Amino acid sequence: MNNDILKGNWLQLKGQIKKTWGKLTDDEIHQIDGDMDKLAGVLQEKYGESKEKTREKLNEFLKNN
Secondary structure, eight states, rough: OHHHHHTTTTTHHHHHHHHHHHTTHHHHHHHHTTHHHHHHHHHHHHHOOHHHHHHHHHHHHHHHO
């Protein structure tokens, strides 16, 4: 369900995503294009956290935005 939320609200959320995870570049955000798996992968790579921790943070972010 959260993937649907992310995809459906991508234009509105990408600014908040950039603000929350400032290490993401504009090119990466453009390539992610609302795909939860791509976003999780890039965040894992940039921040060095586990898949589970990254998913928890993404789900919390989507609940609050």
